[in-house]
Amino acid sequence: GAGAGGCPVDHSRLDPTGRPVSADAAAFDPFGEAYLRDPAGALRWARDQEPVFYSPELGYWVVTRYEDVKAVFRDNITFSPSIALEKITPFSDEANAVLKAHGYAMDRTLVNEDEPAHMLRRRALQEPFTPEKLAHHEPIVRRLVREHVDRFVDAGRADLVAEMLYEVPLTVALHFLGVPEEDMATLRRYSVAHTVNTWGRPSPEEQVAVAESVGRFWQYSGEVLEKMRQDPSMPGWMPYGIRLQPEMPDVITDSYLHSMMMAGIVAAHETTALATTNALRLLLENRAQWEEICADQGLIPAAVEECLRFSGPIVAWRRIATADTEIGGVPIPEGAKLLIVQASANHDERHFDDPDELDIRRDNAGRHLSFGYGSHQCLGKHLARMEMQIILEEFTTRLPHMRLVPDQEFTYLPNTSFRGPEHLWVEWDPERNPERADP
Ligand code: HEM
Known part of the structure; x- marks a missing residue:
């Protein structure tokens, strides 16, 4: 403690506006177990006492209430998304040299692009995401899911992440992007490195x-892109962009295409894989609601929305203040970096009644912020929902009697933003599989 003897001020205990940092704010650890296990619970104190606070550990302002998180998403001019994919942990010189040796130059895509470039690009590229255009992916997704379930349906026990929840969304993502089959296996190996690179705290x-890994991922993405350029008539979202490039070279730049080739895989894959894992776990933990959707598959779309609210795969996103401003009455200086915690917003009792109860009949579940909000809101949301619904339809049909293996430890990759258990063990009695009982 500072005595009367004029101890120097401890600047780590002051926020950038010169106000003291509270003990709770100083103790907040976005890479610690409490946050990884239950980000909304780990920030309950903040929603109640200090909804916008400065975290010296992170060097970010943390925004925790629903209305404030939504307001930040809504104003992408005052709160620029340009830092959304910046490394949250700066790399050592040695690691940076490795990236440089690979020519790594990840740049703006969509999610971290400012206006007016962002909207021009988004409008030019959005058509393949409409439900009508996505419809032809549906049979592909269903076939993939069925083939994967076939492999373990008689086993009686499976880690659903290892057996299918990782691979199916990755395969769908690569199909959607238009990546040739022969490159899929290689790209699969690299995608975890990107999460750690962007949102983790590696030693x-x-x-x-x-x-x-990230450097190789970057180089390989460039090679796949070159291959697409040889034959841009191929199906998929990346060839679609390549075909548009001659018409609008300033909007669809080379740097955009290369960066999106890499970032798009993560955007479409990790998110959906984690979302489905979280959803299956939650529904099996709330057995009565699992049984309801088994009895009435018409409830699945609502169950998907409630699971996205309760346990979305992206728990926090980033913005940077472009001017002096305020959030929820708290002054925020220009240049302030923000961690806006959707998981906390989605469990804000000021917006959702009994937020910590799963309720597939909740009427405002769809107001969750898991897909973001406003002009950058997730373009892939219809694709993600379709995948999640099909996976739940197939499980509720073929393995309605499955249950979580009791007492399993759920583990998470330490990072601020992408959240879902690394394994999900389930078990069932294959003798009771509906397909056998009723051939
Ligand atoms: C943007 C979440 C699946 C493509 C975003 C953002 C979030 C998000 C939080 C930023 C929104 C904002 O800044 O307001 C999710 C979740 C998913 C998912 C939770 C799965 C459950 C997908 C899929 C794709 C995709 C399958 C397909 C390629 C994109 C794109 C953007 C985006 C292109 C940038 C949009 C823009 O800035 O205009 N997503 N995403 N996402 N997502 Fe997703």
Whole structure:
């Protein structure tokens, strides 16, 4: 403690506006177990006492209430998304040298692009995401899901992440992007490195390994893009962009295409894989509601929305203030970096009644912020919902009697933003499979 003897002021205890940082704010650890296990619970104190606070650990302002998180998403001019994919943990010189050796130059895509470039690009590229255009993916998704379930349906026990929830959304993502089949296996290997690179806290030794994978991912993405350029008539969202490039070279730049080739895989894959894992876990933990959707599959779309609210795969996103402003009455200086925590917003009792109860009949579940909000709102939301619904339809039909393996430890990749258990063990009695009982 500072005595009367004029101890120097401890600047780590002051926020950038010179106000003291509370003990709770100083203790907040976005890479710690409490946040990884239950981000909304770990920030309950903040929603109640200090809804916008400065975290010295992170160097970010943390925004926790529903209305404030939504207001930040809504104003993408005052709160620029340009830092959305910046490394949250700066790399060592050695790791940066590895990236440089690979020519790594990840740049703006959509999610981190400012206006007016963002809207021009989004409008030019959005058509393949409409429900009508996505309809032809549906049979592909269903076939993939069925083939995967076939492999373990008689086993009686499976880690659903390892057996299908990782691979199916990745395959769908690569199909959607238009990646040739022969490149899929290679791209699969790299995608985890990107999450750690962007939202994790790797040690200096880990950083070098992560940089090596990310660098190779970048180079390989460039090679796949070159292949697409040879034959831009191929199906998929990336060839669609390549075909538009001659008409609008300033909007669809080379740098955009290369960056999106890499970022698009993560945007479409990790998100949906984690979302489905979280949803299956939640529904099986709330058995009565699982049984309701088994009895009436018409409830599945609502169940998907409630699971996205309760346990979305992206728990926090980032913005940077472009001017002096305020959030919920708290002064925020220009240049302030913000961690806006959707998981906390989605459990804000000021907006959702009994937010910590899963309720597939909740009438405002669809107001969750898991897909963001406003002009950057997730373009892939219809694709993600379709995948989640089909996966739930197939499980409720073929393995309605499955249950979580009791007492399993759920583990998470330490990072601020992408959340879902690394394994999900379920078990069932294959003798009771409906397909056998009723051939
Ligand atoms: C943007 C979440 C699946 C493509 C975003 C954003 C979030 C998000 C939070 C930023 C929104 C904002 O800044 O307001 C999710 C979740 C998913 C999912 C939770 C799965 C459950 C997908 C899929 C694709 C996709 C399958 C397909 C390619 C995109 C794109 C953007 C985006 C292109 C940038 C949009 C823009 O800035 O204009 N997503 N996403 N996402 N997502 Fe998703």
